Amino acid sequence: MKELAKYSGVIVMIIGVLILALPFFSGTTNNTNLLIGLVLIVEGFLGHLYVNNMKKGTIVSNIVWAIILLVVPFFLFMAMKNLAYSKDEFALYN
Numbered sequence: 001m002k003e004l005a006k007y008s009g010v011i012v013m014i015i016g017v018l019i020l021a022l023p024f025f026s027g028t029t030n031n032t033n034l035l036i037g038l039v040l041i042v043e044g045f046l047g048h049l050y051v052n053n054m055k056k057g058t059i060v061s062n063i064v065w066a067i068i069l070l071v072v073p074f075f076l077f078m079a080m081k082n083l084a085y086s087k088d089e090f091a092l093y094n
Contacts, residue, residue, distance in 0.1 A: 002084055009046070010049055019037040042071060
């Protein structure tokens with residue numbers, strides 16, 4: 001589970017790619033599918049950066065990440081980050 005948590009951002013990106021690819025191959029592409037796929041790919045990329053950033057972070061940096069990650073995904077990625085790394089691993093980098 002720890003290894004899966006490290007790749008949670010990549011999993012979100014793959015879901016975004018599937019949302020883009022499946023309507024394309026079925027011939028029913030519309031702007032809604034494109035927008036949802038784009039948001040998921042960008043969120044997955046930023047979430048992957050956040051989860052694998054080994055700095056613990058301050059209140060201000062967590063607020064900035066929450067704004068960038070659109071608040072709700074921030075809490076999901078923060079939980080994955082805490083699941084992926086132990087307190088000892090954070091202590092090595094902080």
